[in-house]
Amino acid sequence: MSAAYRNVRVSDISGETLAEDQLVSMVxxxxxxxxxxxxxxxxxxxxxxxxxxxxxVELEITHEDGRFERAIxxxxxxxxxx
Numbered sequence: 001m002s003a004a005y006r007n008v009r010v011s012d013i014s015g016e017t018l019a020e021d022q023l024v025s026m027v028x029x030x031x032x033x034x035x036x037x038x039x040x041x042x043x044x045x046x047x048x049x050x051x052x053x054x055x056x057v058e059l060e061i062t063h064e065d066g067r068f069e070r071a072i073x074x075x076x077x078x079x080x081x082x
Contacts, residue, residue, distance in 0.1 A: 012040040030070070 009018045024047050026040045055075040062068055 009041055011042050011046060013042045013046045016043065018043055 009020065009023050010016065011018055018041065022043055024042050024044055026042055026047060028034060028038045028040065030037075057073050057075055057078040059071040059073065059078075060068060061071060
């Protein structure tokens with residue numbers, strides 16, 4: 001007798017079982033307490049509930065010692081720098 005394996009995808013947000021055609025991957029690039037990016041499986045409905053921010057400026061800053069830093073500002077805040 002042989003064993004069969006079944007691969008089931010589950011939302012990392014709700015714990016709900018997801019069909020392959022309803023699977024969305026989302027990567028959290030940075031967050032407080034997160035030391036590296038984390039990939040999350042979720043449904044289209046869960047992603048639709050996320051609020052989209054507009055007029056953002058993403059900056060990459062290179063320091064004199066070679067360190068890189070990312071900063072995200074609103075367009076209004078960024079315009080105040082200039």
